[in-house]
Structures are given as C-alpha cells and as structure tokens.
Amino acid sequence: MADAVAETKKSKPGWGTLLRSLRNPKSGYMALFGFASGLPFALFLGTLYAWLSEAEVELETMGVFSLIGLAYAFQFLWSPLIDKVSIPGFSKLGRRKQWIVPSQILLGVILIALSLSNPTNEAIGWFSLLAGIGALASATQDIAINAWRIDVADEEATLDILSTVYQMGYRLAALVGGALGLIIAARIGWPQTYLMMGAILLVIGIAGLFAPDSKAGENADGTITDELLVSLSKKGELQPAVRTRALAAVGLLWAVAIGTVLTFMYMSLAYAPEDRPNPTDFTVTYGPWIIVATVVIPAFIAGWLASQKAKGENVLTEDLPVKVAVSPLDHLYRALVMPLVEFVGRMGWSLVLILSLVLTYRICDAIWGTFAYPFYLGELEYTNDEVAFASKFFGVGAIIAGLAFGGYLITKFGRMATLTLGALIAALTNLLYADMAVGGANMQAASDAIGFSWFISTIAPFGSDALPRLTFTIMWENLAIGIAGAAYVAWLSSIVSKKYSAVQYALLSSLTLLVGTLGRGALGEMIEDRGYFDVFILTTLIGGVAVVLCVFEWIRVTRKGANSGVVAPDPQAVPAE
Known part of the structure; x- marks a missing residue:
C-alpha cells in the first residue's frame, strides 16, 4: 500500500x-x-x-x-x-x-x-x-x-x-x-x-x-529501416506500378521546387547587384507554389494512395520476392511518398483541421516580428538602448520564464489545455500593443499600480519615463509567446510519426514559417493605410481563430484517446505515433 x-x-x-x-x-x-x-x-x-x-x-x-x-x-x-x-x-x-x-x-x-x-x-x-x-x-x-x-x-x-x-x-x-x-x-x-x-x-x-x-x-x-521497404512486397500493399506512378508525380513536383530555389540562388550570386532578384519577392511569389508542389498536391496523391490501400484496390494479392519490391525506386518512394501517405492515412480529414491550426497558431508572431522595430523606434520613438533593454534583455528573460511556466502547465494540465491557453493569451497581448499605439495610458497605469515602473526605473536609469510601459508590454507578450511556444512545439512534435519525424516535422514547421513571410506585404500596406491600432485589432482576431481551432483539435485528440482506450484528458502519455 x-x-x-x-x-x-x-x-x-x-x-x-x-x-x-x-x-x-x-x-x-x-x-x-x-x-x-x-x-x-x-x-x-x-x-x-x-x-x-x-x-x-x-x-x-x-x-x-x-x-x-x-x-x-x-x-x-x-x-x-x-x-x-x-x-x-x-x-x-x-x-x-x-x-x-x-x-x-x-x-x-x-x-x-x-x-x-x-x-x-x-x-x-x-x-x-x-x-x-x-x-x-x-x-x-x-x-x-x-x-x-x-x-x-x-x-x-x-x-x-x-x-x-x-x-x-x-x-x-x-x-x-x-x-x-x-x-x-x-x-x-x-x-x-x-x-x-x-x-x-x-x-x-x-x-x-x-x-x-x-x-x-x-x-x-528498434525496427530496421529496410524492413519498411521489405514490407512493400507483402500482400495488401500497393502494387509497384501504382507506387511508381505516384513517385514519378511527387518526384517531378519536388524536382521543380528544388530547381526553382537553386535557380534563384544562382541568379542572386552570379548576377550584378542591380539585376539580382529580391528574396522577399521570391518568397511571396514562388513560396505558395513551392508549398503547393511539395505539400498540397503530394498530400492529395498520398490521400488517394491511402484510400486505395484501405479499400483493397490496386494492391498485391500475394507476397512478392523481396528483390522485386526493394528497388532504387522504392528507396525514393520510402523517402518522398511514404511519410505523406502515413501522415494523411493516419489523420484522414483531421488533416484539414491540423493544417489550419499550423497556419494560424503562430501567424501573429511571424508577421508582427518584421514590424516590431519600426513600431518601437519610429511610431513610439524609443531609443535603440531602450528597445534593446526591453526586447533583448528583459524580453528574452520573459520568454524563457514563459517557456518554463508553459512546461509546468503542460505537466499539470496537459498539452492541449496549455496549447489553447497559449493561443488565447498570445492573441490578447495584441490588445496591449493596441493600447500602446494610442498612447499607452492603460499600460502605464497598470505598470505604475503594481510597482513595475519603479522597478524598471531602478534597474535601468538610462531610459525615459515611457520605458516602463514598453517593457511591461513586451514582458506580457513574451510570457505569452513562451507559454504558447512550449505547447505548440510539443503538439507539433506529438502529431508526427517517429518513423518519418524528420520529413513530417520539417514540412509542418516550414508551413508555420512561410505563412508569416507571405502575410507581411499585406500587413505592411495595412499599417500604411490604417495605422498600427487597426493592425493589432486584426491580429487579435486572427489569434481568436487559432483559439477556436485549438478547441476543435482538443476535442479531436480527446476523442481519439477515448476511442483508443486511453483514459486521460490529454494524450501526452500516448506515443507520438
């Protein structure tokens, strides 16, 4: 006992x-x-x-x-x-x-x-x-x-x-x-x-x-990687001809994408400065097409392959000799197509929800980061030293504290609860910046009320009277980013298969990075036309969409755990696969 x-x-x-x-x-x-x-x-x-x-x-x-x-x-x-x-x-x-x-x-x-x-x-x-x-x-x-x-x-x-x-x-x-x-x-x-x-x-x-x-x-x-290839010869697996056609389509799409990036790099290095293509324009123009070519279309192909296998169509009716199944083409199939087939087959229609969450969860941070310094230095007229203190030293410390607290919340309340909370507070911190955009009176009052202004003026005597409210705002935002970041990376890691972790995680994380790049141009135009206040209201609303998607994902994960016999409010004890 x-x-x-x-x-x-x-x-x-x-x-x-x-x-x-x-x-x-x-x-x-x-x-x-x-x-x-x-x-x-x-x-x-x-x-x-x-x-x-x-x-x-x-x-x-x-x-x-x-x-x-x-x-x-x-x-x-x-x-x-x-x-x-x-x-x-x-x-x-x-x-x-x-x-x-x-x-x-x-x-x-x-x-x-x-x-x-x-x-x-x-x-x-x-x-x-x-x-x-x-x-x-x-x-x-x-x-x-x-x-x-x-x-x-x-x-x-x-x-x-x-x-x-x-x-x-x-x-x-x-x-x-x-x-x-x-x-x-x-x-x-x-x-x-x-x-x-x-x-x-x-x-x-x-x-x-x-x-x-x-x-x-x-x-x-502990299973041998080649056994994944050997399994392709077993009864019930897709026929070699079907795999070859799928590989040809996916391989061609990836080759075009890689060729496009290499061509751009060559032009940027070999051409004269005035003739070089612009990296931002390249990412905005070609980035979506690269994602379509390497993720979207292959995902549809993988979904079709998974459905064929599930229906028992275009599959082997008996085992093949291993030497027939394990060919150089099958090695390429194993590297390019199988990770997508496994992911799409395992997630099914839940993939739509997962990709939507990936595209929206960190979009506010990804887009906003480019305009942070223009906002601090230009719009709010802080000095370089003040911004360095608030964002680099105090801000990084706040992120690390947020990560530690996020780790605690995950162990205490579960991954999905922390993921949803992180999305909510990360969205709400945009309202703090909205207040800063119209003078920061509320942030100054809150900073004064809890003695934070006195604390900052004591440890950073070089700053102006407005430094405490900037530091106060960045502190809360970075705490939220830390909590959300701890939960997001843990969630993203949990939905990929250990067998294909490198490919699946790289694809999902790249989507997170690229979507921010693609949205910066539109956000920059909105700042010029409407000002920072309206932009922060918009990013709050985008963050709200992520909160709703987190709730739906929480429901999906909970139901999956219940259906698999796992009695837990969160699947953190369930293997990543």
Missing part, C-alpha cells in the same frame, strides 16, 4: 514531474542542442549584418546574405535525406547524431573561418560562400535535432519537456548570439567574437558524441 501511495505521489504532475524530467541526461543534451540550433540562426541572420555594416559593405552586396534565410524557410526540401540517408563514416554515431554532430562541428569551423576572413566588398565572395554553407549546415542540424527530440522522448524525459527545454536553449542562444554578441564585439572585435562562438559550437559538437540516439538504420522502436 505504501509503495502504491509513493508511486502515486511520484507520478503526480506538476513541478515535481518537471524537475525529474530536467534531471534526465536527455534534457541536458536537449538544452545543448537547442543552444546549438539558435546560435547560428542569430549569428547568420542578425549579428552578421552588424559586422557587415561596420565593415562598410554595400547594401546591394549585403542583400545577397538574405539568401541565408531561404535555407531555413525551405529546409523541408532536403529533409528526406535526413530520414533516409546514412553518412558513410558517421553512421555509427546514431540515426540522428550522424547528421547533428558533423553539422555542429562544420558550423564551428565555418564560424572560425569567418573570423579569419575579411568582409570587405572586394573579398565578400569567399565570406558569403562560407556564410551560405553555414546556413545550410544550420538548417540541416535543425531538421535532425527536431527529429532527435521526437525519437528519444520517453516517460521521464517527455516530449513536452524536451520541447520546452529545446526552446529555452534556443532563446538563450538568441540572446548570446544577438545582444550579447554585439556587446562582446564592441569590446574585443568581430573576428574574436565569431572565433569565440565557433569554439562554443565545436565544444557542443564534441559533447554531442555522448548523447543517446537510436542506431543508424533503425527506427526509435
């Missing part, structure tokens, strides 16, 4: 569950990997521009570096390699580490090489090549790290906790590579700063050698 009571106390959700999970070595490695994921992103897409500006690199030339962002936006295009291909000489490291560790070491070497280079207009070619390779390596390790998190999650180091820890490491790296990087560079110089950052990544890469992982060629559950 005493043992049963002790076990009940041990399994009771809350801070105890959170702390036990954080003691698991997997959580420690997850924090390191999260930091390694966030540091290059900050260094290549933010801090690097400060270095180039200080080196007086021409703006037209600097525009080439915006290509780096494409590596992150379209990383799903090479995600099938991460799921399927083993790197010769590195496969013994593990299924995911064979990609993670070499990428981190390569990033460390590239950052050190950048520190030894001279980013002048005359030598910018070599510098930009290094940065481009670094961005590809960074995006590649992100794919593998996200898949690793899904693969290694267990009952103690849960998927929810690992997702939260990952984001904490990522946000901390953004602070180190961003604001702290600027401070360090002002004192010791840019080359020395990038040398230091490169050394950090090399250390993380070496430490990653000792992280747990499933063996290359095996899934997280």
Whole structure:
C-alpha cells in the first residue's frame, strides 16, 4: 500500500514531474542542442549584418546574405535525406547524431573561418560562400535535432519537456548570439567574437558524441529501416506500378521546387547587384507554389494512395520476392511518398483541421516580428538602448520564464489545455500593443499600480519615463509567446510519426514559417493605410481563430484517446505515433 501511495505521489504532475524530467541526461543534451540550433540562426541572420555594416559593405552586396534565410524557410526540401540517408563514416554515431554532430562541428569551423576572413566588398565572395554553407549546415542540424527530440522522448524525459527545454536553449542562444554578441564585439572585435562562438559550437559538437540516439538504420522502436521497404512486397500493399506512378508525380513536383530555389540562388550570386532578384519577392511569389508542389498536391496523391490501400484496390494479392519490391525506386518512394501517405492515412480529414491550426497558431508572431522595430523606434520613438533593454534583455528573460511556466502547465494540465491557453493569451497581448499605439495610458497605469515602473526605473536609469510601459508590454507578450511556444512545439512534435519525424516535422514547421513571410506585404500596406491600432485589432482576431481551432483539435485528440482506450484528458502519455 505504501509503495502504491509513493508511486502515486511520484507520478503526480506538476513541478515535481518537471524537475525529474530536467534531471534526465536527455534534457541536458536537449538544452545543448537547442543552444546549438539558435546560435547560428542569430549569428547568420542578425549579428552578421552588424559586422557587415561596420565593415562598410554595400547594401546591394549585403542583400545577397538574405539568401541565408531561404535555407531555413525551405529546409523541408532536403529533409528526406535526413530520414533516409546514412553518412558513410558517421553512421555509427546514431540515426540522428550522424547528421547533428558533423553539422555542429562544420558550423564551428565555418564560424572560425569567418573570423579569419575579411568582409570587405572586394573579398565578400569567399565570406558569403562560407556564410551560405553555414546556413545550410544550420538548417540541416535543425531538421535532425527536431527529429532527435521526437525519437528519444520517453516517460521521464517527455516530449513536452524536451520541447520546452529545446526552446529555452534556443532563446538563450538568441540572446548570446544577438545582444550579447554585439556587446562582446564592441569590446574585443568581430573576428574574436565569431572565433569565440565557433569554439562554443565545436565544444557542443564534441559533447554531442555522448548523447543517446537510436542506431543508424533503425527506427526509435528498434525496427530496421529496410524492413519498411521489405514490407512493400507483402500482400495488401500497393502494387509497384501504382507506387511508381505516384513517385514519378511527387518526384517531378519536388524536382521543380528544388530547381526553382537553386535557380534563384544562382541568379542572386552570379548576377550584378542591380539585376539580382529580391528574396522577399521570391518568397511571396514562388513560396505558395513551392508549398503547393511539395505539400498540397503530394498530400492529395498520398490521400488517394491511402484510400486505395484501405479499400483493397490496386494492391498485391500475394507476397512478392523481396528483390522485386526493394528497388532504387522504392528507396525514393520510402523517402518522398511514404511519410505523406502515413501522415494523411493516419489523420484522414483531421488533416484539414491540423493544417489550419499550423497556419494560424503562430501567424501573429511571424508577421508582427518584421514590424516590431519600426513600431518601437519610429511610431513610439524609443531609443535603440531602450528597445534593446526591453526586447533583448528583459524580453528574452520573459520568454524563457514563459517557456518554463508553459512546461509546468503542460505537466499539470496537459498539452492541449496549455496549447489553447497559449493561443488565447498570445492573441490578447495584441490588445496591449493596441493600447500602446494610442498612447499607452492603460499600460502605464497598470505598470505604475503594481510597482513595475519603479522597478524598471531602478534597474535601468538610462531610459525615459515611457520605458516602463514598453517593457511591461513586451514582458506580457513574451510570457505569452513562451507559454504558447512550449505547447505548440510539443503538439507539433506529438502529431508526427517517429518513423518519418524528420520529413513530417520539417514540412509542418516550414508551413508555420512561410505563412508569416507571405502575410507581411499585406500587413505592411495595412499599417500604411490604417495605422498600427487597426493592425493589432486584426491580429487579435486572427489569434481568436487559432483559439477556436485549438478547441476543435482538443476535442479531436480527446476523442481519439477515448476511442483508443486511453483514459486521460490529454494524450501526452500516448506515443507520438
């Protein structure tokens, strides 16, 4: 009886569950990997521009570096390699580490090489090549790290906790590579700063050698990857001719998409500055078509294949010899088509709800981020120092606090409850900015009432009287972003299959990133025409749509758990598959 009571106390959700999970070595490695994921992103897409500006690199030339962002936006295009291909000489490291560790070491070497280079207009070619390779390596390790998190999650180091820890490491790296990087560079110089950052990544890469992982060629559950191919020869599987036609269609669509991105990159690097295509225009113009070609149409093809198999049409009536089924084409089918067939077949019509939620949950943050500094510096007329304090130092701390609280809420109340709460408060914080857009009287009054204004004026005496209300507003927004982010990444990780985690997660996360990019143009026009107040009201309403979708997804997940015999208000104990 005493043992049963002790076990009940041990399994009771809350801070105890959170702390036990954080003691698991997997959580420690997850924090390191999260930091390694966030540091290059900050260094290549933010801090690097400060270095180039200080080196007086021409703006037209600097525009080439915006290509780096494409590596992150379209990383799903090479995600099938991460799921399927083993790197010769590195496969013994593990299924995911064979990609993670070499990428981190390569990033460390590239950052050190950048520190030894001279980013002048005359030598910018070599510098930009290094940065481009670094961005590809960074995006590649992100794919593998996200898949690793899904693969290694267990009952103690849960998927929810690992997702939260990952984001904490990522946000901390953004602070180190961003604001702290600027401070360090002002004192010791840019080359020395990038040398230091490169050394950090090399250390993380070496430490990653000792992280747990499933063996290359095996899934997280221990089954041999080739057995997935062998299963294609079994009775009831789709006929080879049908698979080949589906592969031809999907392969052609992916080839066109990859060719389009490569052509754009070549034109941007090889053409004269005045003739180079604009990266934002490219993403807005071609981004939707790339998504249609690589996600939407293949999803319809995958749905048809899944329905054919479910109906018993166009399937094998007897087992085939293995050598007949396992062909080079089937390896491509395994990499490109099977992840979609599995996902569409498992989700069915729920896929519409899931994609709608993916497209709307973080859209406010994704769109608003581009206009944050124009709003702070231009509309509200704060100084650079004030904005840096409120958004970079205090703001990042608030996000990390929000992530920690979000992790606690997930363990206490469940993933879906936290996901819905995160969507609600993230939407409502747009109303705080709406108040700021018309003077911020309510935010100032609230800040004064709880003593926050006194606190900020004490720790930041350099700011104006208006700094407390900006910091107060950013604090609440970032707390909400932290809670919502912890739940969103955990939910996104939970709906993908461990067998195809790299491809499925990369596709879904890329949708989240691209939809924000596509909406910025329209939002910018609305700011010009209507002003910031109306924009914040609109983003609140968009956030409200996400809340409604979260409720429907919560209902779907709860019913799924009930139908599968799982008695729980939230499926966090259910395997990701």
